Amino acid sequence: MKPSKKLKIIILLGPAGSGKGTQAKLISKKFNLDYFGSGDALRTRKKTGDFTAKKLSKVMGRGELVPSFIISKLWIDTLEKFKKKKKFKGFVIDGSPRKIGEAKLLNEAIKWYEWQKYVKIVFVNISRKESINRLTKRRMCKKCGRLIPWLGRFKNIKKCDK
Numbered sequence: 001m002k003p004s005k006k007l008k009i010i011i012l013l014g015p016a017g018s019g020k021g022t023q024a025k026l027i028s029k030k031f032n033l034d035y036f037g038s039g040d041a042l043r044t045r046k047k048t049g050d051f052t053a054k055k056l057s058k059v060m061g062r063g064e065l066v067p068s069f070i071i072s073k074l075w076i077d078t079l080e081k082f083k084k085k086k087k088f089k090g091f092v093i094d095g096s097p098r099k100i101g102e103a104k105l106l107n108e109a110i111k112w113y114e115w116q117k118y119v120k121i122v123f124v125n126i127s128r129k130e131s132i133n134r135l136t137k138r139r140m141c142k143k144c145g146r147l148i149p150w151l152g153r154f155k156n157i158k159k160c161d162k
Contacts, residue, residue, distance in 0.1 A: 007118040008033055008090035009110065013097075014124035017134035021147075023124060024094035034082055034091035038098075041074045042066060043145050068102050075109055083113050090118060 008031055012020040021037060028035040046056045052070065059066060075096070082091055097103040110116050126134075139148045141160035148157060 006089065007115065009093075009115050009119045010090070011093045011097075011106075011119065011121045012095070012124060013121065015126060015128070015131045017131040018124040018126045020124045021094050023122075024092045028092045032089055034085075034088070036075070036078050036091055036093045038071060038074075038093075038095035040145060041078070042071070045070075045074060065098060068099060068105065071096055071098075071102060072105050072109075075106060079109055079113055 010024075010027055010033070012024045012027075014020045021039070024035060024037065027033065042056060042060065046053045046060070056066065056070070075093075082088060093106075097106050107116075110119060140146065141148065141162065144160060144162050146160055146162055148160065
């Protein structure tokens with residue numbers, strides 16, 4: 001498929017809790033773009049039950065960054081699916097790259113798929129204090145990944161309503 005002038009590739013970066021996931025999903029919906037969320041992809045990958053899945057659970061459970069080769073593999077698998085789509089309008093990437101080396105790899109991948117002219121990078125910036133404030137006021141469902149704020153009526157939720 002030849003890319004059109006309307007093709008959009010948006011990469012959202014920013015600190016944890018900055019709202020990049022929320023913004024990525026809103027942009028994806030508004031412009032009818034595909035979505036790649038690193039966190040979602042890693043949570044899905046953890047469910048496979050193999051060695052890597054078990055190790056991902058440990059690494060992510062400790063709050064450590066996942067090795068670059070893992071996230072790169074997930075990108076390539078996803079980008080290949082996007083490239084095959086008939087009515088492809090573009091995609092939004094939420095939460096990666098997180099390291100300089102990953103940025104170089106993602107740049108290479110985007111060039112490989114001939115999309116480099118269509119990339120926009122958005123940095124959602126908040127202070128470290130605000131990041132910590134937001135992160136300490138939310139919970140995440142271990143099954144579906146939904147973020148639940150620790151505010152108002154949500155404080156009474158014992159189990160995810162999804």
